[in-house]
Amino acid sequence: HDVAGSIAHARAQLQAGLLTAEEFSQIESGLRAIEGDIASGQFEFATSLEDIHMNIEAELTKRIGPAGAKLHTARSRNDQVATDTRLYCRAEIDILAAGISDLQRALLGQAEKHVGTVIPAYTHLQRGQPVTVGHHLLAYVEMLDRDLGRLADCRKRLNISPLGSGALAGSTINLDRQAIADELGFVGVTTNSMDAVSDRDYIAEFLFAMGLCGVHLSRLSEDLILWSSAEFSFVTLSDAHTTGSSLMPQKKNPDVCEITRGKTGRLLGNLVSLLTAMKGLPLTYNRDLQEDKEPLFDSIDTLKLTLAVNAEMIAAMEVNE
Numbered sequence: 001h002d003v004a005g006s007i008a009h010a011r012a013q014l015q016a017g018l019l020t021a022e023e024f025s026q027i028e029s030g031l032r033a034i035e036g037d038i039a040s041g042q043f044e045f046a047t048s049l050e051d052i053h054m055n056i057e058a059e060l061t062k063r064i065g066p067a068g069a070k071l072h073t074a075r076s077r078n079d080q081v082a083t084d085t086r087l088y089c090r091a092e093i094d095i096l097a098a099g100i101s102d103l104q105r106a107l108l109g110q111a112e113k114h115v116g117t118v119i120p121a122y123t124h125l126q127r128g129q130p131v132t133v134g135h136h137l138l139a140y141v142e143m144l145d146r147d148l149g150r151l152a153d154c155r156k157r158l159n160i161s162p163l164g165s166g167a168l169a170g171s172t173i174n175l176d177r178q179a180i181a182d183e184l185g186f187v188g189v190t191t192n193s194m195d196a197v198s199d200r201d202y203i204a205e206f207l208f209a210m211g212l213c214g215v216h217l218s219r220l221s222e223d224l225i226l227w228s229s230a231e232f233s234f235v236t237l238s239d240a241h242t243t244g245s246s247l248m249p250q251k252k253n254p255d256v257c258e259i260t261r262g263k264t265g266r267l268l269g270n271l272v273s274l275l276t277a278m279k280g281l282p283l284t285y286n287r288d289l290q291e292d293k294e295p296l297f298d299s300i301d302t303l304k305l306t307l308a309v310n311a312e313m314i315a316a317m318e319v320n321e
Contacts, residue, residue, distance in 0.1 A: 001087035002052055002080075003035040008183040009075055009163060012175040018074070023067040030064045031056070053080055074175055076167035078197040078285045083163045085292070087184065089206055092300045093155045099307035100148050100213065104141050106314040111137045117321050119234055133234075133319055136223075143216040150209040158202035161186035165193035168284040198284040200274065203292050207271040210299045214260075214267035217306060221257035224317075228254050238316040241309070256313050263302050270295030 007028050014024040034056055037043040049055045061068030111134035121131040161181035164170065170193045177189045190196035227234035228242075237254055245251040277291040 001084045001091070002056055003031045004087060004184060005080065005083045005163060006031055006056070006071060008180045009175070010071055011183065012177075012180050013070070013073060015179065016173065016175050018173070019067070019070060023070065026064045026067045027060065027071055030060045030068065033063070034059055051077075051081075053077060053084075074166070074171045074173035075163070076165075076197070078167050079162050079165040079193075082165070082197055082199070083161060083184070085296075086158050086160070086162070086186075086202065089158055089202060089296070090155055090185075092304075093151050093206070096210070096300070096303060096307070097148055097151055099304055099311070100144050100151075103307050103311040103314065104144050106311045107137045107141050107144075110134075110314060110317065110319070111141075114319055114321070117319060140216065140220050143219075144213070147209065147213040147216060150212065151206075154202060154205045154209055156187075157205065159185075159187050160190050161188070162190045162196035162199075165190060165196040168194050168197055194284045198281070198286075198289070200278055200289060200292050203296055204271065204274055204278065207267075207274055207295060207299055210303045211264075211267040211271045213303060214264035214306070217310060218261040218264040220310070221254075221260040224313075225254050225257045225261075228252070228257075233320055235320060236318045237313060238318075240316065241313040256309055260306050260310060263306055266302055267299050270299045 010019060010024055010027045010031075013019045014021065019027070034043065043055075043059070045055050046058070049058055057068065057071060060071065114133035114137075117133040118130050119133055119136065120127040121129055121136065161177065161184060163180050163184075164175055164177040181187075181189050190199075224235065224237065226232050228237050237252070237256075239252075241254070241256040242252045243255050245253065273295045274292055277288050281288055
């Protein structure tokens with residue numbers, strides 16, 4: 001994402017006459033080569049250079065010479081990181097949406113098998129009325145559908161380019177911001193530079209959407225924990241998603257369900273962590289905002305894995321008709 005943003009910025013520099021065609025070509029090919037080295041694990045990062053942006057820029061200048069040093073003209077680290085993070089969130093939302101859809105399909109598959117399998121439905125964990133297994137599982141399909149909607153709404157709001165906002169008040173060098181936005185797939189550009197470099201609403205919103213999705217998964221997990229117990233005996237979870245006991249061989253512990261339920265606390269904690277870091281921050285950029293990355297990366301990794309494993313578990317689950 002950093003490479004994509006830098007190439008779009010360099011192209012705007014070319015159009016504005018800040019770079020020659022040869023310099024732009026050197027920058028683009030140099031960045032692509034660095035991107036390939038990072039992807040293959042061959043790029044050597046230097047912690048002395050602080051962040052991803054400086055590592056890439058320093059290596060580019062080392063490889064292609066003075067042209068590399070021109071790349072940062074009319075750009076600040078502040079609008080650069082805001083751009084990269086939006087690109088990253090946009091891509092990860094698409095991956096998570098696919099994971100949610102996979103889980104929905106697994107639930108739907110079981111629901112189709114059990115349109116006539118009757119179980120008790122509960123209020124207050126007391127038997128209420130008879131329903132089918134299919135009807136029960138489709139309740140989670142609905143919850144996940146709302147999660148998809150929230151992710152789509154978040155994606156729509158974050159898909160605006162802040163590049164060109166500079167450190168906080170734009171730049172005296174007039175680059176074509178809309179052309180940059182178009183190249184990067186943004187639907188428009190931010191209209192207030194001070195807000196653009198300090199806004200992390202989209203990350204908070206993304207963390208909330210992931211947290212609520214986790215809450216839904218924890219509710220499904222709790223149902224399956226109850227259903228797979230000897231007291232209920234509604235379902236049997238596969239050996240791949242359970243473990244035995246070292247002392248009590250009759251047990252089949254619903255590990256995936258319990259871990260999913262536990263991971264929900266982690267997702268919610270990440271949301272609270274970011275909101276707390278943002279509370280009371282004056283405009284514009286402050287170092288506190290570096291605390292947005294760790295909870296963001298962690299929640300995305302956690303939810304992606306949780307969705308994938310739950311889809312497997314649901315597909316492999318056997319219902320005791």
